[in-house]
Amino acid sequence: MASWIAELKEIVGSEDVITDPEQLLVYECDGLSIHKHLPSAVVFPESAEEVANVVKVLWRHRVPFLARGAGTGLSGGAVAVEGGVILELARMNRILEIDYENQLAVVEPGVINLMLTRAVADAGYFYAPDPSSQMACTLGGNVAENAGGPHCLKYGMTVHHILGLDVVLPDGEIVTLGGHGTDAIGYDLLGLFIGSEGTFGIATKITVRLTRRPQAVKTLLADFLSVEDASRAVSAIIAAGILPSALEMMDRATIEAVEASVYAAGLPTDAAAVLLIEVDGLAASVEYDAGRIFEICRANGARQILVARDEGERARLWAGRKGAFGALGRISPDLMVQDAVIPRSKLPEVLPEIYRIAARYGLRMANVFHAGDGNLHPNICFDGRNPDEVQRVKEACREIMELCVRVGGSLTGEHGVGLDKIAYMPLVFTEDDLEAMARVRAVFDPEGLCNPGKVLPVRRCRAF
Amino acid sequence: MTTLQKANEVERALISIVGEANILCPAPEAYAIDDRRPSFVVLPETSEEVAAVLRLAHAQDLAVVPMGSGRRLSFGNLPERVDILLSTRRMNRILEYEPADLTASLEAGCPLETFNRVALPYRQWLPFDPPDADRATVGGIAAADDFGPLRHGYGRPRDAIIGLEVAQADGTRIRAGGRVVKNVTGYDLNKLFVGSFGTLGIITRVNFKLRPLPEAEATLLFLDAAWETLASGAREILQSELLPAALLLANEAAMSPLGHGQKALLVRFLETAPAVAYQVERAKALAHSLSLELIELENEASRATWEKLSRLHRLIPTDLRLRLSVLPAHTVEALHTSERALSEWLDLPYLLAQPGTGIVHIGGKLGIESEADLPQVGHSITDLRTTWATRRGQVIVEHAPPKLKRHVDVWGDVGSSLPLMQALKRAFDPKRILSPGRFVAGL
Ligand SMILES: Cc1cc2nc3c(=O)[nH]c(=O)nc-3n(C[C@H](O)[C@H](O)[C@H](O)COP(=O)(O)OP(=O)(O)OC[C@H]3O[C@@H](n4cnc5c(N)ncnc54)[C@H](O)[C@@H]3O)c2cc1C
Numbered sequence: 016m017a018s019w020i021a022e023l024k025e026i027v028g029s030e031d032v033i034t035d036p037e038q039l040l041v042y043e044c045d046g047l048s049i050h051k052h053l054p055s056a057v058v059f060p061e062s063a064e065e066v067a068n069v070v071k072v073l074w075r076h077r078v079p080f081l082a083r084g085a086g087t088g089l090s091g092g093a094v095a096v097e098g099g100v101i102l103e104l105a106r107m108n109r110i111l112e113i114d115y116e117n118q119l120a121v122v123e124p125g126v127i128n129l130m131l132t133r134a135v136a137d138a139g140y141f142y143a144p145d146p147s148s149q150m151a152c153t154l155g156g157n158v159a160e161n162a163g164g165p166h167c168l169k170y171g172m173t174v175h176h177i178l179g180l181d182v183v184l185p186d187g188e189i190v191t192l193g194g195h196g197t198d199a200i201g202y203d204l205l206g207l208f209i210g211s212e213g214t215f216g217i218a219t220k221i222t223v224r225l226t227r228r229p230q231a232v233k234t235l236l237a238d239f240l241s242v243e244d245a246s247r248a249v250s251a252i253i254a255a256g257i258l259p260s261a262l263e264m265m266d267r268a269t270i271e272a273v274e275a276s277v278y279a280a281g282l283p284t285d286a287a288a289v290l291l292i293e294v295d296g297l298a299a300s301v302e303y304d305a306g307r308i309f310e311i312c313r314a315n316g317a318r319q320i321l322v323a324r325d326e327g328e329r330a331r332l333w334a335g336r337k338g339a340f341g342a343l344g345r346i347s348p349d350l351m352v353q354d355a356v357i358p359r360s361k362l363p364e365v366l367p368e369i370y371r372i373a374a375r376y377g378l379r380m381a382n383v384f385h386a387g388d389g390n391l392h393p394n395i396c397f398d399g400r401n402p403d404e405v406q407r408v409k410e411a412c413r414e415i416m417e418l419c420v421r422v423g424g425s426l427t428g429e430h431g432v433g434l435d436k437i438a439y440m441p442l443v444f445t446e447d448d449l450e451a452m453a454r455v456r457a458v459f460d461p462e463g464l465c466n467p468g469k470v471l472p473v474r475r476c477r478a479f
Numbered sequence: 480m481t482t483l484q485k486a487n488e489v490e491r492a493l494i495s496i497v498g499e500a501n502i503l504c505p506a507p508e509a510y511a512i513d514d515r516r517p518s519f520v521v522l523p524e525t526s527e528e529v530a531a532v533l534r535l536a537h538a539q540d541l542a543v544v545p546m547g548s549g550r551r552l553s554f555g556n557l558p559e560r561v562d563i564l565l566s567t568r569r570m571n572r573i574l575e576y577e578p579a580d581l582t583a584s585l586e587a588g589c590p591l592e593t594f595n596r597v598a599l600p601y602r603q604w605l606p607f608d609p610p611d612a613d614r615a616t617v618g619g620i621a622a623a624d625d626f627g628p629l630r631h632g633y634g635r636p637r638d639a640i641i642g643l644e645v646a647q648a649d650g651t652r653i654r655a656g657g658r659v660v661k662n663v664t665g666y667d668l669n670k671l672f673v674g675s676f677g678t679l680g681i682i683t684r685v686n687f688k689l690r691p692l693p694e695a696e697a698t699l700l701f702l703d704a705a706w707e708t709l710a711s712g713a714r715e716i717l718q719s720e721l722l723p724a725a726l727l728l729a730n731e732a733a734m735s736p737l738g739h740g741q742k743a744l745l746v747r748f749l750e751t752a753p754a755v756a757y758q759v760e761r762a763k764a765l766a767h768s769l770s771l772e773l774i775e776l777e778n779e780a781s782r783a784t785w786e787k788l789s790r791l792h793r794l795i796p797t798d799l800r801l802r803l804s805v806l807p808a809h810t811v812e813a814l815h816t817s818e819r820a821l822s823e824w825l826d827l828p829y830l831l832a833q834p835g836t837g838i839v840h841i842g843g844k845l846g847i848e849s850e851a852d853l854p855q856v857g858h859s860i861t862d863l864r865t866t867w868a869t870r871r872g873q874v875i876v877e878h879a880p881p882k883l884k885r886h887v888d889v890w891g892d893v894g895s896s897l898p899l900m901q902a903l904k905r906a907f908d909p910k911r912i913l914s915p916g917r918f919v920a921g922l
Pocket residue numbers: 045046081082083084085086087088089091092093104124145146147148151152153154155156157158159160161162163164165212213214216217218219340341429430466
């Protein structure tokens with residue numbers, strides 16, 4: 016047994032360090048199963064001090080490590096590629112403080128996204144970023160990935176809702192980033208850390224902004240006989256100056272999968288695509304905007320527009336949308352949940368092309384995505400046991416990425432680069448751009464121990 | 480080589496980059512940074528030229544300070560040295576504007592107003608109202624992450640910046656972010672440069688996500704003699720369903736250029752027409768229940784009021800201006816403590832506070848007998864800072880005469896993250912040629 020393992024056991028207790036290969040298997044991959052690697056150990060710290068002490072030991076022994084929340088990441092971020100140690104933070108799941116007057120809460124990183132909203136709901140508040148995985152993913156993971164979600168169109172991403180962080184740096188020092196509710200001075204290290212995909216350190220305390228629940232909400236479901244019509248409706252809504260709180264698209268393959276699953280929401284299975292549109296805010300403007308959206312959808316060929324009559328119907332529609340990945344996952348052995356962004360006006364042009372790419376590779380594809388943000392999720396159903404199919408999936412993904420970049424888009428809108436998209440980074444960034452990123456990484460992690468092998472491609476022995 | 484020979488050589492090199500007509504040497508008085516006059520003012524026209532100037536500066540070890548409109552160059556500690564002042568005035572183009580995507584890419588020197596005028600027919604805008612909004616450039620706004628009362632409803636410029644192009648200290652050009660509204664590809668270097676006050680690189684291009692221009696607007700002025708009454712009005716609004724775009728407490732001095740002699744709570748609504756009408760009615764009822772005097776301003780009159788407030792420090796004499804950031808619940812207390820702490824030194828101080836974000840602005844004319852009193856003023860500011868530090872509050876000196884800056888740090892204590900900031904400065908500007916000495920802890 017490596018000497019550092021004994022040291023870790025001394026810090027967290029021997030039952031909270033696992034090294035048995037069979038037990039480690041659970042931590043072999045995250046939500047994206049095509050990248051697998053066993054960690055050398057998993058530890059379960061329960062406090063910031065324990066995290067710091069564990070990290071100090073690993074730093075001293077030059078053992079790579081990474082934090083893990085719920086493991087729902089879809090870019091391979093929580094995989095210990097270099098056989099490092101995983102710090103599993105699920106036990107650090109306490110809500111430390113709720114302060115309605117200042118509209119903030121202080122939480123540990125293992126708090127599950129939806130639990131926070133549940134904790135403040137009775138007081139009329141919610142935590143705005145709502146990834147579709149919100150029933151499982153942790154706020155630490157959200158911070159690391161700068162997670163988004165359906166309501167980010169209006170409310171912004173995780174970075175817009177984090178007020179402060181305590182972070183254990185790769186050498187075990189604890190630093191405070193941001194002002195925990197007030198403005199901090201100096202460089203915006205808080206903004207820089209959010210979305211750094213666990214490569215700058217481990218967040219151990221998070222101050223989040225709470226948002227007041229809007230006076231009114233209206234949820235519409237518009238169905239279309241072609242994906243192009245639905246895409247045009249999306250562009251027209253945005254161009255009309257309406258800012259819905261959510262504007263989501265599901266295509267027929269997705270609708271069919273959802274309707275065949277426990278998430279069945281009564282979606283029209285003969286539609287080519289549906290738009291799930293939500294407006295919220297003051298009752299007066301919600302009525303007004305919903306009316307305009309109704310008109311725009313009609314003008315762009317919507318067949319039927321349904322308005323959720325009550326909270327139950329609304330919840331059912333959202334369960335269908337948020338359960339879509341799960342539903343798709345069930346109809347094939349494996350699912351490649353892709354994530355790319357394009358300028359929203361390019362939707363009508365790009366979507367049909369994406370279907371053509373999938374068809375050319377003989378792959379079954381389903382699209383369910385944050386249309387209002389231009390954040391695509393082309394999901395490919397495949398069988399990981401079939402190497403030829405896996406190869407085709409990879410090639411199709413690359414073509415989709417190239418297409419998105421060509422029209423002015425980018426590689427990922429919310430899931431991150433992780434392991435999965437490193438190879439594509441040069442599509443959007445020059446060597447100089449990547450070198451600048453590597454310099455920032457080296458400031459936080461000079462020894463390259465914190466979640467190595469992620470985000471930046473390695474060139475000539477040098478992390479870019 | 481003598482100093483003069485070197486100066487001549489530098490001048491020749493600069494001329495070969497930007498042309499003789501775009502160099503001012505010696506620099507006119509107006510370009511002094513605090514009390515230091517740069518040797519050269521250069522006005523490049525393209526980002527390539529900016530990069531070339533930096534390559535030269537890097538090779539020759541010359542200090543470069545970038546400027547936008549230059550109205551706010553006094554923000555920062557005394558510069559250690561200034562050789563070249565790089566003005567973005569000629570880099571003022573709108574490079575791309577896609578109304579259908581609500582995104583735009585602008586050259587750093589493009590004035591905010593210029594862009595907002597172009598976007599008006601498309602009913603879109605950049606919802607920023609920093610002080611001197613009528614003059615500020617988008618590069619300066621980005622570099623200072625500069626905001627005004629609209630921060631309450633729209634956030635800081637930081638939140639709307641989706642991409643940057645930056646010339647680094649050695650002249651290498653890089654791009655951060657992109658042109659899409661949602662993007663987590665790689666590290667978000669936008670955050671590194673936004674708010675870095677020209678100490679890590681020179682921003683040459685800024686990409687923004689835009690907002691639809693609201694259909695209607697109205698401003699309500701609640702007038703009263705006591706902060707507490709106005710603050711309880713603000714609290715009720717904050718806890719109601721109302722969604723003001725701005726919420727501002729203003730003292731008598733701040734209100735006088737608007738033609739009012741009382742303290743006020745200003746509430747700005749920017750929304751669809753029916754929602755503005757609804758909110759005005761609700762807010763009126765609220766004022767009534769609190770027995771507050773109320774004035775209602777619609778569209779043009781509303782806009783004019785906020786524009787005037789953005790120029791407040793020009794309308795009343797100020798030579799010392801501070802910004803406090805406290806927890807929102809402490810806003811009124813911050814007004815009281817700063818009034819007490821500074822009234823001895825500040826004549827006619829104006830106070831503006833955002834009860835929703837906890838931002839307090841104070842400005843006034845230094846009323847001191849002699850320069851011997853300056854250390855005392857410095858102490859008062861430091862004391863105020865110490866008082867708030869224990870409660871997460873920050874005090875920044877946004878403007879002060881150079882002679883006062885010798886007695887007080889403009890920024891205050893950074894805390895445990897200072898070593899990271901110092902390492903970032905070393906990583907991006909190892910020779911310390913970009914605005915040396917001006918930022919936190921003398922970075
Ligand atoms: C069905 C499904 C739907 C999804 N929908 C969305 C969506 O709508 N929007 C979206 O953005 N994402 C979505 N995701 C992706 C994923 O849920 C998010 O990226 C989420 O933020 C990951 O959180 P986690 O706790 O599971 O993190 P993990 O997967 O455990 O870790 C992700 C990364 O974060 C790092 N990390 C974790 N905790 C910390 C910490 N405390 N400090 C530093 N680094 C840390 C890890 O090292 C790793 O690199 C979805 C995933 C699934 C499976």
